[in-house]
Amino acid sequence: MPNSASDAPEGGLEDGAEYDLAVIGAGPAGLAGAVTASELGLSVALLDASGQPGGQYYRHPSPDLGAAHPEALHHDWPAFAGLVRRLAAGEVTHLAGHHVWTVARAADTEGSWDVHAVTGADGDGDRPVRVRARAVLLATGAYERQLPFPGWTLPGVVGAGGAQAMLKSGLVLPGRRVVVAGSGPLLLAVAASLAAAGARVPAVVEASDYLGYARRPGALLSHPHKLVEAAVHGAALLRHRVRLRTSSAVTQVHGSDRVAAVTVSRLDRQWRPVRGSGHRIACDALAVGHGLVPQLELAVGLGCTTRRTVEGTHALELGALQETSVAGVWAAGETGGVGGVQLARVEGELAGIAIAARLRGRAMASNARRVRELRRRRARMRAFADAMAAVHAPGPGWPQWLDGATDVCRCEEVTAGRIREAVADYGARDARTVKLLTRAGMGWCQGRMCGTAVACLAAQARGAQPAPPPERRPLAVPLPLGVLGALGRTPAPESDGAAPEDRSDGSDAVG
């Protein structure tokens, strides 16, 4: 690997560097795409916000933690180890600690793209970096879908994926007795790993009835490994005496300054709480989530066409070889619809071959058989992912969990009552209008945590249209104004707040 965050001076070094391909995101899809394209002869830059490759799925402790068995918290670790070996052995330039905030057409070069990033662990490195490339592969993954409920802002309530991420990378638990709740297969994996790491998990609370799988036997039987995976999780939950409660949801969190207990209520088929069915479970943390939502800011900013998914979110509309509607921009993994790690690897490889073919010619013919195989596997896995998404899609009755005082937008502290007022009294019919009236979705997280909920609440109004495509947000991550100010100028030399004359650059300027 020519360089990585550890041996490159922060920022600057790569500024203006040119590559055949810029891959954004070093999770399973981005890694597979980057090493495939590189092995087919392209020069590749792989940009990722984290200090190490792996994305969220393969998030693992920093080398400083010296974990002898990182695989203990993972499935499918050998596949990841193989990708990392190829990354290390090859010519890919891995730019770790690079938070990409926008991708734009290069103003002065036809058919090239400028990828703009800020560096540092949390993007606070103050040094804008620009990477230029002839093709872009977006492998930006997904984040967790949340649905609000009374008490969900209390400390000790964390995302299910959040608990998993903190455990995988930081080797910590949010509490000693952790209830896991929400919907989707991730909950079983989260519960199993929390229990393996020493937490007591009194219950996994799943909103769907799981009968949806029985209604879709074709998709399940074509994926025996998924059944095996479910059985492995099931066995782990049995071993750790974790109760699985289906058709149920946490409808109240109790505690003054942190979680002390939760109330779990039974749900009907519409996900409406059944009156009088609530019972309390004592716990000191709650890990909650409703599956994943594709992370599309960069793609939408580029004007890539999206499609509505079976569970009502948006994903990228992609061609047979992973290209978006914008020529020269490809996407792989969760960006095209949430489908899991194996699908991400397949799509990354497919995109890598397709991009090499476009830029170099000939790669497609020599890989024709592999491409056919990858496309076949992709189709099968997408069908399974859609079946699974339909089973766990939020039921229309979930807003009945809310009371008027429940914060829906965590950043701007906008309550369900105020959003309902915007819809019922002021005629808001979509999330954008709700935002303009209430500030919901206008805060730090740019609507990632409340977006699903606000869109649902607006869509339930009379005369509401189906959800419009995601809004274009020109900046994918918050930026210091100085970064925007520095655009178009040669980046200033490294500065840590010291006056320029204090730099040891041989110029003995007198202050």
Next chain:
Amino acid sequence: MARDRSPAALVGAATDDAFEITFDGRPVTALPGQSLAAALWAAGILAWRTTRVGGRPRGAFCGIGQCYDCLATVNGRPNRRACLVPARPGDTVTTQEGHGHAELGV
């Protein structure tokens, strides 16, 4: 059920190079490579910010840098995402009130 299970034991992590940071003046033990949020969780601390409007306590929620709930003041600089910033020996983390720029009078 084994009572001695821990995340570090599960993955066989080296825990002998622990160092200290402080949270609101009290010492907190961190391991090399842990984020500030992870070190705080390990000490049983779940909140290190109060919200702008309601003054409500918040800490890490999404764990992956997307939700901005975990903003903290680190070594005097506000609005750092504690779930992303690695802990370093001697770091001072202080509870962030509101937007963290009170001293600017904005």
